[in-house]
Amino acid sequence: MSLPSLSLLLSFASPFANKVMKSARYLDIPLEYIEEAPYDSTERLLSANPLSKVPALLIGAWPDGGSPEPQTIFDSAVICHTLEQLAQQVGRSQELLPARGPGRWRALRDEALCDGISEAALLLTIEGRRPPEQQSESWQERWQAAIWRGLADLDQRQDEIAAGAALPRIALGAALDYLDLRHADRIDWRSRHPALEALALRP
Ligand SMILES: N[C@@H](CCC(=O)N[C@@H](CS)C(=O)NCC(=O)O)C(=O)O
Numbered sequence: 646m647s648l649p650s651l652s653l654l655l656s657f658a659s660p661f662a663n664k665v666m667k668s669a670r671y672l673d674i675p676l677e678y679i680e681e682a683p684y685d686s687t688e689r690l691l692s693a694n695p696l697s698k699v700p701a702l703l704i705g706a707w708p709d710g711g712s713p714e715p716q717t718i719f720d721s722a723v724i725c726h727t728l729e730q731l732a733q734q735v736g737r738s739q740e741l742l743p744a745r746g747p748g749r750w751r752a753l754r755d756e757a758l759c760d761g762i763s764e765a766a767l768l769l770t771i772e773g774r775r776p777p778e779q780q781s782e783s784w785q786e787r788w789q790a791a792i793w794r795g796l797a798d799l800d801q802r803q804d805e806i807a808a809g810a811a812l813p814r815i816a817l818g819a820a821l822d823y824l825d826l827r828h829a830d831r832i833d834w835r836s837r838h839p840a841l842e843a844l845a846l847r848p
Pocket of ligand 1: 660696719
């Protein structure tokens with residue numbers, strides 16, 4: 646069995662797209678990248694995701710025919726879980742998450758935690774682009790506090806996470822990359838949580 650054609654609509658700055666790109670590399674699945682500016686809401690993006698968000702995955706034709714119709718998948722968690730299933734179907738041995746049981750639930754929780762850090766960091770970016778007089782100090786403090794609590798929680802459980810599944814560590818790598826890209830001035834995570842560098846997976 647071979648893989649269908651796989652195209653990822655993405656913005657290279659998006660932490661969620663970064664997570665999907667890293668996961669695909671980890672699974673050794675080739676993706677075609679199609680750059681989209683999500684805030685332009687192009688027809689192509691809207692037909693893939695009515696929410697106008699990246700990343701979105703276009704699953705095209707299967708080379709051997711007789712397989713499912715082309716379809717689009719979002720959001721990043723669903724895309725990563727789908728890529729893992731495709732990888733298994735073609736006999737790849739790498740695993741993003743345990744198949745079932747408490748190990749899977751813990752990994753999904755920690756994927757959500759790292760995605761939540763990325764989401765709070767994204768909200769900080771968007772807020773920072775509003776005119777200064779419209780920016781809310783209290784929301785920015787709340788998002789920053791959520792980021793710091795999330796990072797501290799991962800740091801405290803570093804042994805458990807290091808011994809666990811790949812996907813939360815990939816999602817952490819994407820979140821930390823995004824913090825460096827957009828918020829290096831105010832979120833110096835390396836000083837407070839130096840152990841996170843080695844915990845993050847960046848295939
Ligand atoms: N939960 C989604 C979040 C995706 C997301 O928020 N993407 C941002 C870019 S980083 C976006 O496309 N925003 C456009 C918008 O909100 O209109 C995921 O994991 O894929």
